[in-house]
Each structure stands twice: as structure tokens, then as C-alpha cells.
Amino acid sequence: MKLSAPPFPPRSRPPLPSAPVTSAGYAHGSQWRDIMSYKANCGGCSRSPVWSNPDVLIGGAPAGSVGHDNARVIADNVLRVAAFR
Secondary structure (H helix, E strand, O other): OOOOOOOEOOOOOOOOOOOOOOEOOOEEOOOEEOOOEOHHHOOOOEEOOOOOEEEEEEOOEEEOEOOEOHHHHHHHOHHHHHOOO
16 A cells, blocks of 8 residues: 655656656746645745645745645545554
């Protein structure tokens, strides 16, 4: 069993097949990136201390999108993770 929210590797390699498509890191152009994205994805921009989540705003812009929503991946798996023994 695997909870998968891998970082988005540099230069736009897609997530692993076992990872939900919504689990990739997110970069807002060259302005900022979430905690799962690499500097190379945005030209060395600063990292914001948030998981990608389209419901969270940073400077008025969503911190994710429908295809970049680590917060949802984590929330969708909370019961499964809580059951680990």
C-alpha cells in the first residue's frame, strides 16, 4: 500500500503511474512554487510552505489546480494512513 504524493521532478516529467495525477508539485509561473515542486520548474523561484491546493490563495492566485492538488490526495488517504499499525 502506498500513499503517493511525489514531488514533480525537474522539467515536467509526469508523476509515476501509481501516483494520482493530482499529486504533482505546483509552480505558479516563475513567481513561487509549492513545497513539492523543484526550483527548476520555475526558474529558481521561492518556495511557499503549502501543499498544492486550488482552494488556497497566495497573493490572490490559487496554490494549485484540478491537476495539482496534493491537499486532496492527503485528505483522500487520511483513513488509510491512520489504519497503519
